[in-house]
Amino acid sequence: MQSFYRTLRGVALAGLVAAWLAFAGTASAATQKPAAVKAPVAAEADYVGQDTCLGCHEDKAAATKSGKHAVAFNPRTPAAKAGCESCHGPGKAHAEAGGDKAKISQFSKMTAGEVSAQCTACHDRKTHALWAGSQHDTRNVGCTSCHSIHSPKSEAGNLKAANQSELCGACHRAIVNKQNRFNHMPVREGKLACASCHNVHGSSNQKLLKTGTTIDESCTSCHTEKRGPYMWEHAPVADSCATCHDPHGSNNDRMLVAKQPFLCQRCHVTARHPPTVYDGYVLKNSTSANKIYSRSCVMCHQMVHGSNSPNGKAFLR
Secondary structure (H helix, E strand, C coil): HHHHHHHHHHHHHHHHHHHHHHHHHHHHHHHHCCCCCCCCCCCCHCCHHHHHHHCCCCHHHHHHHHHHHCCCCCCCCHHHHCCCHHHHHCCCCHHHHCCHHHHHHCHHHCCCHHHHHCCCCCCCCCHHCCCCCCHHHHHHCCCHHCCCCCCEEEECCCCCCHHHHHHHHHCCHHHHEEECCCCCCCCCCCCCHHHHHHHCCCCCHHHHHHCCCCCHHHHHHCCCCHHHCCCECCCHHCCCCHHCCCCCCCCHHHHHHHCCCCCCCHHCCCCCCCEEEEEHHHHCCCCCHHHCCCCCCHHHCCCCEEEECCCCCCCCC
16 A cells, blocks of 8 residues: 555656646747847859959959958958859849949948948957947947948958047047147157057047056056055055046146146145135245245155055155
């Protein structure tokens, strides 16, 4: 009798397990997303080959012989695939129609999103990995807004302008104008370019910065002596380098956003020194005021980026 009951319990348990597995399988199938439908692939017969394209488009031959698109040993390039038709689509109908432009993909007639989708089918790694949803992508800027494969004015990056500053300045005019201010400017001097700090194709950092997650981390990737951490932190430095410096250009020393001592007195308005230079009676009657007249705060407070001295609360030299 006991063996009968054990057998009965085993059958019941097996039934419950089978029922649970069936339920779980049904729920999983119900919640599973349908597979993405792939676009139909053109038949090989629809392709005519690059030589046929160049028979009419002789002015486009340069891009097929030089540049990164012409590197045939790289399997990701057009030269290793279908040549011109890798980007413009199969050309049989276009050729048979006597060059009917409606029968071929024209980048000049495509929207910025369509152009970017075509280019990022290959350019989806490294610096281009975060293009989708980036500031430029969401502002209707496409790859051909800045790049030209067949008639570039700059060999570096196939840019549509002679250099990065000229290209970026077409939209960011207020920023580029700062580079012409009289003080030291590495970009104007050819030592840096816009892409030295920014990844224009997308970044996880603010302001499309290439390095770190904050402005400070981007700046200290080069200015390592200002990195810290410090025993005594200076609040505006810890907040952002751009609080005091304008990285795109300035008329002041050290690319400061204002001259000394006016820069410091934007925050230090209740210190033991005169609260503000606009208090004329203080400048005339206070001996403390004479200490800063025609001088800079960093004459004494040289460690403005932070101090590791046990007595460095005032950032003195």
